[in-house]
Amino acid sequence: MSSGIRFEDVSVAYGAGSGRNTVLDSFDLTVEPGEVMALLGPSGSGKTTALRAVAGFVQPSSGRILIGDRDVTGLPPHRRRIGMVVQQYALFPHLKVADNVAFGLRARKTPRREIAGRVAEALEMTGMAAYAQRHPRELSGGQQQRVAIARALAIRPGVLLLDEPLSALDAQLRSGMLAELARLHRELPDVSILYVTHDQVEALTLADRIAVLDRARLQDCGTPQDLYRRPTTEFTASFVGTANLLPVTVGDRGVSFQGAALDVAVGAAAPGAGATLCVRPHLVGLGEGPNALRGRVAEVQWRGATHRLYVEVDGHRVTADVRELRAVPVLGEDVTVHFAPEDAVLLGAGVGHDRSG
Ligand SMILES: Nc1ncnc2c1ncn2[C@@H]1O[C@H](COP(=O)(O)OP(=O)(O)OP(=O)(O)O)[C@@H](O)[C@H]1O
């Protein structure tokens, strides 16, 4: 049975009196049944708090949390049918792998004859069947995390909560596990997943939608493509991917940047208004082209397949990620960079594109 997750105007505060600190502020979010929602945001923005509120480990000071159509706000954690995986595996060191995975089933008084089958199934799914009789200390970090995932899956949760499950793993293992999580989700299409991360690659790769948090508040929510291609705020633009953000003035047609006219769509923005132009570094080209900007090379980084150039244009730094260059410009060299009109997004100034449109 599939069930989504709904936050209805949820606030969480710690402390009392003047030391009271709201760490989740009027949070509204719906995770559809079977959807993977990433919660992305800087450290301290409230991601773990939101997850713990769903799990039942923190109590909202106001608002409601629903799983499916059931209001779970007052229910204890073990009655919410959720599986949870946190960053530090949190396996019981004295229990063998199989017993770790069986733990949630035993706690829920699952009939004994069912337990062995469910444990085997969960270990199979995570590729850990051969390790059932080992202790956690006899496993690598990646293997321990698989066991933690198996333990969460064994109870057949309607909702899976993952709190930075890969951040303790090295980069290569992380990308392998990312592919595994995607496969697991295909095998369990009914399970709704709330996935906390501050790694935007994880969010972009895995999520159907991304909710962006900053300072206890939901800032934005949309598909990865939406947030990346059509961010609505500077925060989203710079947090989901990297962004060039240039201060511009809206004109009748296009905008002006430091006196130079640029051809970009201005939508409903009022002429004369200040706005911010967002262009992704990989969409900035080196050399002449439309929307050319002249500047001076401030830094060059070789990144293997690409060169990253930082170009100083009238006191503003423009970042360009270009395919590996044969003739690399030297520091201080005068260069021209450009971008296509359709690759720029105007932010602010009542531009008025929104997620529903
Ligand atoms: N038990 C607690 N008591 C008091 N304050 C807390 C408690 N738990 C969290 N906080 C505060 O709540 C805020 C949000 O914390 P939270 O753990 O949700 O952030 P996060 O987005 O998960 O950050 P990170 O990326 O670092 O894990 C922080 O300012 C934190 O200090």
Ligand SMILES: [Mg+2]
């Ligand atoms: Mg956290």
